[in-house]
Amino acid sequence: MPAADLHEDFKRLLKTTPVIDTHNDLPYQLRWQLHYEINEDKFKFDEPLGSQTDLQRLKQGGVGVQFFSCWMECQNPDELYSEFEVPSSIVRDTLEQVDIIKRLVDKYSKSMKFVTSADDALRNYIESDNNKISVTMGVEGLHQVDTSLAVVRQYFDLGVRYITLTHNCDNPFATACTTIIAGKEDKGLTELGHQCIKEFNRIGMMVDLSHVSYKTMVDVLKIAKAPVIFSHSSAYTITNHERNVRDDVLQMVKKNGGVVCVNFVPSFIAREGVEEATIDDCVEHVLHIVNLIGWDHIGIGSDFDGMGSTGPKGLEDVSKYPDLVVKVWEKSGASEDDIKKFMGLNMLRAWKECELVSEAMKNELPVEANWSGRQWRFPDYITLCPELFPGAGTSKSTPEMFYKVKRLNFKDVEGEYDLK
Numbered sequence: 001m002p003a004a005d006l007h008e009d010f011k012r013l014l015k016t017t018p019v020i021d022t023h024n025d026l027p028y029q030l031r032w033q034l035h036y037e038i039n040e041d042k043f044k045f046d047e048p049l050g051s052q053t054d055l056q057r058l059k060q061g062g063v064g065v066q067f068f069s070c071w072m073e074c075q076n077p078d079e080l081y082s083e084f085e086v087p088s089s090i091v092r093d094t095l096e097q098v099d100i101i102k103r104l105v106d107k108y109s110k111s112m113k114f115v116t117s118a119d120d121a122l123r124n125y126i127e128s129d130n131n132k133i134s135v136t137m138g139v140e141g142l143h144q145v146d147t148s149l150a151v152v153r154q155y156f157d158l159g160v161r162y163i164t165l166t167h168n169c170d171n172p173f174a175t176a177c178t179t180i181i182a183g184k185e186d187k188g189l190t191e192l193g194h195q196c197i198k199e200f201n202r203i204g205m206m207v208d209l210s211h212v213s214y215k216t217m218v219d220v221l222k223i224a225k226a227p228v229i230f231s232h233s234s235a236y237t238i239t240n241h242e243r244n245v246r247d248d249v250l251q252m253v254k255k256n257g258g259v260v261c262v263n264f265v266p267s268f269i270a271r272e273g274v275e276e277a278t279i280d281d282c283v284e285h286v287l288h289i290v291n292l293i294g295w296d297h298i299g300i301g302s303d304f305d306g307m308g309s310t311g312p313k314g315l316e317d318v319s320k321y322p323d324l325v326v327k328v329w330e331k332s333g334a335s336e337d338d339i340k341k342f343m344g345l346n347m348l349r350a351w352k353e354c355e356l357v358s359e360a361m362k363n364e365l366p367v368e369a370n371w372s373g374r375q376w377r378f379p380d381y382i383t384l385c386p387e388l389f390p391g392a393g394t395s396k397s398t399p400e401m402f403y404k405v406k407r408l409n410f411k412d413v414e415g416e417y418d419l420k
């Protein structure tokens, strides 16, 4: 069928099926370009912007569900980030990303709505007659939880629906693909990482395997109870880059029910020896994945406003998704149902399955595992009062010691230790 007709068919599919993009870095642009000051007239999201993302072009692109990324770079000057105990402002900085996404949605509430479930994401899109984009969030790296599963849980409560296990640095949970590129050992998922996957599944946080090492991918896919996603990765066989997914891992994704959302970053999709990439390269990646594992595991994860370059020729910004879908359709001869899966239904299905797995695990207790390298630091003065803080300054308190505190009447020690 000619492309012109397919464009009309695509418009018809859009009525019931949103385009979903699982990775857009606009929030970081708002950080470094505007220091989050979006109230002023200088920032108008509904007018053309110099970034790759604005409301007009999102609408042209048929985007119905947008995952905005809350990304902060690895904090340690050591690129591979082996020193996990160095104090940092990473949680504050991530919360600011969460905050700016919510404030942006509030400011443009006629065109966007913040959602927290797969059903809500679709319902908002349909009930608004495709006029309101459902907005949700991902966090790009477990370095952003600062070694603590408590932070994972709190991000979920704030509305974060996936976390990428690493960015471009290792962390106490997993090994990053940049470690492999640097020629270092691929240790895969750590013991704490295993516990973390369990907790993700229990609370319904989607596991994102973009940026992680090969062994981390395999380790996770062996134990994950819910579908995983690759929020912005393409096919390794087409472009040999560690950020992409190898064929044996794709087979595991098929078994797991996961979704690989193809990335548009030119250096991840260009053919060998060619610097520039085009929309056709991106189509090649999609078709490779589809030919290998079928239509149930493919999605879109552009990386717009995070690619540090212009997009591939033909995929320059968020208005171009229709061209990609139509080209994939034209070249594959896929059925309407399969094209709808690629546009967004696979991603909604995986999200929903994560929610159902969480529901089935609701009687399990929160995972309390701590990172073994964590130093529990307390001020010196508490060691002066062992009745109140037994074990402090030595090792972990035993339950017996704890109960002793409960029996203690605070007034009894007040005079002795001058605690007023």
Ligand SMILES: [Zn+2]
Residues within 6 Å of the ligand: 140, 211, 232, 306
């Ligand atoms: Zn990324």
